[in-house]
Amino acid sequence: MNPVVQRVYEIGIIPVIAFNSVDEALPLCKALIAGGLPAAEVTFRTACAEECIKKIHEELPDMLLGAGTVLTTDQADRAMAAGASFIVSPGFDPNVTKHVFDKGGLMMPGTCSAGEMQQAMNLGCEAIKFFPAEANGGVAMLKNIGGALKTCKWMCTGGINAKNVNEYLAYDPIFAVGGTWMCKSDKIKAGAWDEITAMCREAVDTMLGLELGHIGINCADDAEAAKTAETIGNLLSMAVKPGNSSIFVGKKEFEIMKQPGRGTHGHIAILTNNVDRAIFHLGQRGIKFDMDSKKVKDGKTTAIYFADEIAGFALHLVQR
Structure with a gap:
């Protein structure tokens, strides 16, 4: 298993973050680390995403960083240069996927059908995003096609929360999930870092089920x-x-x-x-x-x- 995929698997839950400003980057990531989730998928939906990834990578080097909602090869290049260890897209674009691989990066393209998943696997994707998971049939859908795509590993995002996280992670081909329930945008805007830390700790405890x-x-x-x-x-x-x-x-x-x-x-x-x-x-x-x-x-x-x-x-x- 790719070392980055292995680490994503071990962490299990990857917080998906849309930063509003660079000032939020370090305090939020410190809250995530304190709560037991030293990882983030920083979405390129906001203008400050690239700068946030760069700042986190430089000042919190142990934080595992991914770039999400990457739509173009230019965004992929900027994200990897800033310090992203993996690239995630909402859909499957063969050109962007191949470009990331050619640059030595790790790509997790978004897929929602067996056809897209098969194409992504044939391009060399070890790990694939299933998005939006709940809207596309959730775990049941993946179990229906899992027998045919035996080597596929999925990271599921979209509709994952504290109530269904273990339904997803109980199916071994799902190696991780992504979500926002432990770091809601209103909590980030309010700077409620202690609350975010507590919610991350609760999410980890729920996932582990000790x-x-x-x-x-x-x-x-x-x-x-x-x-x-x-x-x-x-x-x-x-x-x-x-x-x-x-x-x-x-x-x-x-x-x-x-x-x-x-x-x-x-x-x-x-x-x-x-x-x-x-x-x-x-x-x-x-x-x-x-x-x-x-x-x-x-x-x-x-x-x-x-x-x-x-x-x-x-x-x-x-x-x-």
């Missing part, structure tokens, strides 16, 4: 494990289900280990909608991971342990 999966308890041997499982089962009126290396209690809320496992006292499993994105976003919050513990299936991370214990328990992320 919740307790189960608690693993280490025991010295089979006999201690059986006694522990029976005690918890009787206490909470839960079923006890023996396994090869552990005993599950209830609907797998508890895993009683027959031999000491990872963690001083045991382990805690945390479910998430996407382990790769959780690694990125929790890493932004200071969590370190034991990369050697990572488990991958079909190119997607399914589980990974934190580097450090908490209160004697090892923690690991598990794909829901």
Whole structure:
């Protein structure tokens, strides 16, 4: 996967911004970063877009920047020169798409039909924009054609919000979404940076969907494990289900280990909608991971342990 596409995938939600003035650029991007979304698609719908991209690129180099609503080769050139890492258009223009590739850039042309998507893929597009997503049938439409376009990766924009974001991201070929719900234009005009940070944090939390999966308890041997499982089962009126290396209690809320496992006292499993994105976003919050513990299936991370214990328990992320 292209490194920029990989980073877009890990971030998951790309705020789409139409700046009213250059003065908004840095404070808004700082608010996005503080909220966990270090990325922006800056649309060329306003006259200050190019200057905003340049200023952000120079002063916030870790911010992943794309240029949106790019309609011409001239706009594409200006956007890339200003520091945009990827170019996005509302529709599919083969000339603009080929021009960006010829200049060594990454192009995500807008498409809304299987024909446009096929043409874009044949031009070499690894990632394609599906726009406007909701108006063109949403996830259901992409699932209908996904079997035929097996290698296609979509970034969906248009009608995405906090209520449907996970419907889109749950379909693996959709590698990211774009939207404005966490940074509405009225909040930008009002300079409500703290509110935007809070809405970004909420959007990230919604996307990750972190919740307790189960608690693993280490025991010295089979006999201690059986006694522990029976005690918890009787206490909470839960079923006890023996396994090869552990005993599950209830609907797998508890895993009683027959031999000491990872963690001083045991382990805690945390479910998430996407382990790769959780690694990125929790890493932004200071969590370190034991990369050697990572488990991958079909190119997607399914589980990974934190580097450090908490209160004697090892923690690991598990794909829901």
